[in-house]
Amino acid sequence: MQLTTENIQESNSRYVALHQKFFATLASQLEDGGISVEKILSKIRSFQIAVPSWALGAGGTRFGRFGIGGEPRSLEEKIEDIGLLAKLTKSTDAVSLHIPWDIPSDYEAIMQLAKCHNIGFDAVNSNTFQDYGQEKSYKFGSLSHNDPKVREQAVAHNKQVIEVGEKLGSKGLTVWLADGSNFPGQQSFRRALDNTFESLQKIYASMPEDWKLLLEYKPYEPNFYSTVIPDWGTSHLLCRQLGDRAKVLVDLGHHLPNTNIEQIVGILLGQNQLAGFHFNDSKFGDDDLTTGSIKPYQLFLIFLELVAGTEDGCQSWESISWMIDASHNTKDPLEDLMQALVAIKIAYAKSLLVDRVKLTMYQLNGDVVMAQEILQKAFLTDVRPLLKEARLQSGGALEPISIYRQHEIRKQLIQKRGENTRATGL
Ligand code: LRH
Numbered sequence: 124m125q126l127t128t129e130n131i132q133e134s135n136s137r138y139v140a141l142h143q144k145f146f147a148t149l150a151s152q153l154e155d156g157g158i159s160v161e162k163i164l165s166k167i168r169s170f171q172i173a174v175p176s177w178a179l180g181a182g183g184t185r186f187g188r189f190g191i192g193g194e195p196r197s198l199e200e201k202i203e204d205i206g207l208l209a210k211l212t213k214s215t216d217a218v219s220l221h222i223p224w225d226i227p228s229d230y231e232a233i234m235q236l237a238k239c240h241n242i243g244f245d246a247v248n249s250n251t252f253q254d255y256g257q258e259k260s261y262k263f264g265s266l267s268h269n270d271p272k273v274r275e276q277a278v279a280h281n282k283q284v285i286e287v288g289e290k291l292g293s294k295g296l297t298v299w300l301a302d303g304s305n306f307p308g309q310q311s312f313r314r315a316l317d318n319t320f321e322s323l324q325k326i327y328a329s330m331p332e333d334w335k336l337l338l339e340y341k342p343y344e345p346n347f348y349s350t351v352i353p354d355w356g357t358s359h360l361l362c363r364q365l366g367d368r369a370k371v372l373v374d375l376g377h378h379l380p381n382t383n384i385e386q387i388v389g390i391l392l393g394q395n396q397l398a399g400f401h402f403n404d405s406k407f408g409d410d411d412l413t414t415g416s417i418k419p420y421q422l423f424l425i426f427l428e429l430v431a432g433t434e435d436g437c438q439s440w441e442s443i444s445w446m447i448d449a450s451h452n453t454k455d456p457l458e459d460l461m462q463a464l465v466a467i468k469i470a471y472a473k474s475l476l477v478d479r480v481k482l483t484m485y486q487l488n489g490d491v492v493m494a495q496e497i498l499q500k501a502f503l504t505d506v507r508p509l510l511k512e513a514r515l516q517s518g519g520a521l522e523p524i525s526i527y528r529q530h531e532i533r534k535q536l537i538q539k540r541g542e543n544t545r546a547t548g549l
């Protein structure tokens with residue numbers, strides 16, 4: 124499954140003339156408005172998002188799963204697929220592994236291969252929400268379980284995940300707990316939370332000094348009455364008690380309908396408590412749809428909080444982990460991930476166009492209308508020529524999905540890997 128630099132240059136030669144026309148128009152408009160296009164291009168070029176190792180095959184629901192063919196059969200083939208995404212989009216430089224789905228068989232070899240593809244290892248994810256042959260079942264929870272033996276086993280698993288990550292150069296452990304209950308009376312909320320805190324303390328204490336704990340919250344699923352860590356407040360409460368290397372991971376799909384996620388991001392940033400993101404989009408629940416496909420304005424507002432909070436010195440941009448977490452039920456996973464990487468950068472680029480000085484002035488003067496006008500002006504600007512120029516300058520593809528289809532990459536993957544291969548993951 125080869126796509127050479129020559130292939131990319133050949134493809135770009137078809138689109139470059141039209142691109143340069145649109146880019147020149149937008150660049151002069153922005154420069155006339157006092158915006159440094161070069162500064163924005165360098166920020167767009169350097170912004171890299173990690174791809175989840177569990178989202179390179181077709182996802183599914185309890186009602187069914189429809190394979191895509193040519194799915195990666197190993198971690199090696201997953202790294203190759205992410206390498207292709209990096210080559211085309213110049214927007215991803217890391218993979219986030221899920222353990223035990225992606226335990227490397229040969230660490231040296233996998234790190235060598237990843238290096239060849241300019242891919243590093245972002246936060247590693249533990250898994251105490253499934254039974255995969257371990258001694259004690261996680262059916263009724265893990266870190267919160269009433270049985271100290273189960274809690275011990277779950278703590279030990281997280282320590283193993285840290286060891287895997289250490290060998291790969293990862294600097295973060297993501298903990299998401301399915302722990303909770305399906306019926307009133309099934310669980311003591313306070314005992315479950317106390318058990319969870321006690322377990323997390325042991326995990327936190329075993330993390331290397333330069334690691335961070337990314338504590339992910341979720342209101343429901345797979346438990347449908349209560350979840351031990353259901354919201355940002357509970358995650359924040361635990362992180363505060365654990366220590367300053369424990370922070371809150373915001374998965375965009377883990378909010379009840381109409382939750383103001385950008386406000387949560389603003390609050391966490393202000394507290395220097397934002398660990399990072401699992402980017403996706405949703406209409407109803409944890410739908411794990413393509414980022415920016417349902418609520419692009421919300422994504423823009425989230426990035427506006429991020430730009431404001433980091434420029435105001437609440438937290439550094441580098442201290443935040445940027446990761447996608449999606450599931451592809453009806454799209455080619457690689458096309459879905461390319462769309463997501465572009466959508467995230469579109470939201471970021473639009474947020475960089477906001478005149479924050481004027482916005483603050485209108486906010487302080489109570490000029491509600493003009494404050495909205497400032498946001499809308501940025502949001503309604505078509506920034507795609509900026510993203511294309513950034514990709515072109517980085518040696519990427521002007522039209523990633525077009526070149527992917529022009530070279531029939533999925534067909535090549537099916538010929539090489541087979542029609543019915545199934546990638547590990549959800
Ligand atoms: C839970 C979640 C979590 C992962 C899993 C794959 O819904 O978002 O981040 O462990 O998806």
Ligand code: MN
Nearest residue numbers: 339374401448
């Ligand atoms: Mn997630």
